[in-house]
Amino acid sequence: MYQRLWKNMDHLILAAAGALLLFSLITIGSATLEYSDPSYLQLKSLSFFWRLTKLDFTYVIKQLVWIILGLIAFGALISMDYEILIKHSRLLYGINLLLLLAVIFLGHTALGAQRWIAIGPFQFQPSEFSKLILIITFARFLVEREGRLNTFKELLPCFMFVGLPTLLVLKQPDLGTSLVFVAIMFGMLFMAGARPALLVTIIGLGFTAGVVLYFSHSYLHHPDVVLEERLAYVNKALEGNLYYVNTDDGIRQEMLSLHLSTDKKADLLKYKQNLEQRHRVWHARHEKFHKYTLKEYQMTRLTIFVDPESDLLGAGYHVWQSRIAIGSGGIWGKGLLGGTQTHFTFLPIRHTDFIFSVVGEEFGLMGGVLVLFLFALLLYRGSRVVLVARDSYGVLLATGIVCMFAFHVLVNIGMTAGVMPVTGIPLPLFSYGGSNMLMNLAALGLLMNVYIRRKKLML
Structure with missing residues (x-):
């Protein structure tokens, strides 16, 4: 049976996935290594293969363990007919909701989000498995x-079927995974026969709502921040430091319109009362907006890519450093372990969300093109599985998996290049992370399952 399984697999999918995994282990080993000027100079003189021995193998070994577990899941999903999974889909849906609810009440918090459940020394992220x-x-x-x-x-x-787990994931909060759910839903709806014009209209309405949300936030956020800043300047003036008050054109014009002088403490106190009253109003409106929509940091992450220079030491830092890293790699890159942005730790979360930036810095444009080619090959062959699937179940399963991978690749690489919002979506089969790696390999196993059983009596 196993020989027949191997014979009927799509070997190009296996080759592309294997190459990505190998490349990812090398990149993770490089990304997690930190060093000082002297150690950097010593590494510069080593050949590529000697540099391989200098990688940080702590994360490489951990990732390798997750890859092995993922390959076990890959094999398990290949060995059973996918109709068995379909048969138990209602049970799976219930388990999915229970796990997502458990995260809210029992989940472990890290990096400002409650997404993980601990089982002994291990932690897993239910929202990752909820995609599959x-x-x-x-x-x-x-x-x-x-x-x-x-x-x-x-x-x-x-929409209700997909919306329920989406809302639970948003509660964690995990905006990136929620967007993946939406991408999967629309891709599968299209292949299930929903009218394209209707889907485009709904997507257009969603985009319009996003634009309205963006401008509504700008309308409320700017006055809140400006008034808070001016209050700080007036407080400094009351303490004797008149510089900020005298150099701020907005404050000077407002005080003149109120017939107040910056040189008189009584006038400054009156102006302060005026600012406090207006700030309370705008701040309350701003807080109410975020109560019923996205949080402040989520809005910032979604919009900062448009102008990262507006907050280089804050929200724009990640995107700006990523651009520097990729741009500095040039055509051929600085070489393995040669990335200064990476190894002097200017580039944040470089082994997870921004791992493609490490590829761009150390392997250059050619390394980036290689990664994109491998993903393109994977997605192309995955699309072929959609076309040859034996039934509607197989078509939709393959479509969902291809859409999931495509959305991850598009958003993650776009995010590192500064042309997409920063949503925390990892690069599949490449970013460090146990739950994501296990889910990706399980998804590939299910995709291969559909391909192997493209003829009903093949096994």
């Missing part, structure tokens, strides 16, 4: 609604 569970369960849901996806009213149950 959503694909499996949504495939059955859509097949059962075949022919009833032609109007917005008929699509509402689909």
Whole structure:
């Protein structure tokens, strides 16, 4: 049986995935190594293969363990007919919701988010596995609604089906995974027969809502920040430091319009009372906006890529350093362990979200092109699986997996290049992380499962 399984696999998918995994281990080993000027100079004289021995193998070994576990999951998902998973999709959907609820009440908090559940010394992230569970369960849901996806009213149950786990993930908060859910949903709806014009209209409405959200936030955020800043300047003036008050054109004009003078303490106190009253109003509006929409830091992360220079030491730091790292690599890169942005720790979270920046700095444009080629090959062959699948279940499963990988690659690489919002979406099969790696390899196993069983009697 195993020989027949191997014979009927898509070997190009295996080759692309294997090359990405190998490249990722080398990059992780480099990204996690920190050193000073003397050690950097010593490494510069070593050949590529000698530099391999100098990698930081702590994270490499951990990632290798997760890859092995992922390959076990890959093999397990290949060995069973995917119809068995479809048959138990309702149970899987319930388990998915329970795990996401458990995160809210029992989850471990790290980096400002509550996304992990600890089991002994290990931690796993249910929202990662929920992507694959959503694909499996949504495939059955859509097949059962075949022919009833032609109007917005008929699509509402689909939005509710995907919306429930999405809201639970947003609660963690995990905006990136929520966006992945949306990408999976629309890709699978399209392949299930929903009218393209209707889907485009809904996406357009969503984009319009995003634009309105952006400008509404700007309208409320700017006065709140400006008034808070001016209050700080007036407090400094009351302490004797008149520099900021006298050099701020906005303060000077406002005080003149109120017939107040910056030289009189009584006038400054009156102006301060005026500022405090206005600041309370605008701040309350600003807080109410974030209560019912995205948090302040989420809005900042989604919009800072447009102008990272506006906050280089704050929210724009990640994007700016990533641009520097990729741009400094040139055509051929600085060589393995040669990245100064990486190894002098200017580049943040470089082994996870911004690992492509390490590729750009150390392996240059050619290294980046190689990674993109491997992903393109993986996605192309995955799309072929969609075309040859034996039934609607297989088509939708393969579509969901391809859409998930494509969205991850597009957003992550776009994020590191500064042309997409920073959403914390990892690069599949490449970024460091146990739950994500395990889920990605399991997803590839399910994709290969569909391909192997493209003929009903093949096994």
